[in-house]
Amino acid sequence: MVFKIPLSFPEFSSTEGQYLEQAVQSGQLATNGPFITKFESKLSKRLKTHQAVALNSGTSALHLALVVLGIGKGDEVICQSFTFCASANPIVYLGATPIFVDSEKDTWNISPEILEDTILSRIALGKKPKAIICVHLFGMPAKMKEILEICQKYQIPLIEDAAEAVGSKYDGQLCGTFGKLGIFSFNGNKIITSGGGGALICQDSSLIRKSKYLSTQAREDLPYYQHLDIGYNYKMTNMAAAVGLAQLERLDEIVEKRKRINKQYKELMKSYPGISFQENSGISDSNYWLTSILVDEQITGFSNDRLRVILLKNGIETRFLWKPLHLQPVYKGVPFYGGKVSENLFSKGLCLPSSANLTFEQQEWIVELIEKEYKKVV
CATH class of the missing domain: 3.40.640.10 (Type I PLP-dependent aspartate aminotransferase-like (Major domain))
Incomplete structure (x- = not known):
């Protein structure tokens, strides 16, 4: 496609x-x-x-x-x-x-x-x-x-x-x-x-x-x-x-563009309840290869999958966050240590378009489609 x-x-x-x-x-x-x-x-x-x-x-x-x-x-x-x-x-x-x-x-x-x-x-x-x-x-x-x-x-x-x-x-x-x-x-x-x-x-x-x-x-x-x-x-x-x-x-130029795209997404969606971003923590400095969000359906009224489908229907490619390897059929029975953090991230997460040549107008259109979903559940 x-x-x-x-x-x-x-x-x-x-x-x-x-x-x-x-x-x-x-x-x-x-x-x-x-x-x-x-x-x-x-x-x-x-x-x-x-x-x-x-x-x-x-x-x-x-x-x-x-x-x-x-x-x-x-x-x-x-x-x-x-x-x-x-x-x-x-x-x-x-x-x-x-x-x-x-x-x-x-x-x-x-x-x-x-x-x-x-x-x-x-x-x-x-x-x-x-x-x-x-x-x-x-x-x-x-x-x-x-x-x-x-x-x-x-x-x-x-x-x-x-x-x-x-x-x-x-x-x-x-x-x-x-x-x-x-x-x-x-x-x-x-x-x-x-x-x-x-x-x-x-x-x-x-x-x-x-x-x-x-x-x-x-x-x-x-x-x-x-x-x-x-x-x-x-x-x-x-x-x-x-x-x-x-x-x-x-490389430096491309990284700066990806960072700017991430910053613009955050600014455009700063007032959207139930949507949070993967953030730099402490002394980290991410290249923001992909801007990734979490969608809390209990607050937004829609899931990450619903958002994915809506954007897909408009020709916009997104991707779920990685399905944890301990849940993959090919690794069934392999030892796993931990709780539900990665599972919860997978169940809520979505990667948004992040190409270095993504325009601000394209970002606005993506966010407008997300905003329409909020209005449907009000």
Whole structure:
């Protein structure tokens, strides 16, 4: 379906086309070429403290992060339940078991209190987790101070799933740079895009070298094909890197546009009872990849699903918040620790159109349709 107003659509300048044309004319279209190196270098310079490996997806990046940490069959990895399945699926790829943890109400991300309770519970069972995956949901930073203290206390490495949080900051530090490893996504609907792509980032040069090696089928540096390890076809293409580089050069501009859109939604709906927003908490600075709201039907008189259908009928794309992974049929029976926070967020939440090129007039129209629903129930 083609939407009049999509949920999250990429914004391009002339530079993407110029770089892409250069890549095509060079004849280097696949996983070798100067734009891959340039993209990795530009991203690493932006991160300052971390090196980057350009990959074909955020999921690939997360899988490699688990591989280089030595996660394998029989291991347990703690994962936020309130997230997309790609945060947990790579755990299963390796024969390990995800242990799902509920969210907290402030940021909607993994609850530090429940996280520590989970670790203690698994240790008591003789199953100390081998890693922890936290997610910065919709660009909103998790409570990194508390999470890092817990990781250090129990000596468990942290992987930051910052797929949705490119450009977000916590206490002035870029999301993705707090854990042992971090991952980004540059999928078509993300804050910036390479069409399809991702990155793994790390301070440890040895893990970066190993990640690059494994991402190109673990090919030895020899004049013939020799492999000592099982590798993966995970490297970003030169064409994707060309688009990604142009987007990365405009990241700050795009983030500011998303923040402005979020601010305008809040201003337009400031007097709407029963609707609340995902908010920056304390020292967080979200990129507001997607502006997300909660609809309290007891107050508004209409549900998030009713609002979704009304907007859909007008050609406006929205999306429910993630259905918690512990409720997904594919993960039936997997251990879950927590209460009903993530379930309640799912039952009330809705992501609104947040493209960087969304106009104020389009936002006004969206809000007018929401206001009409209020008038119907008065």
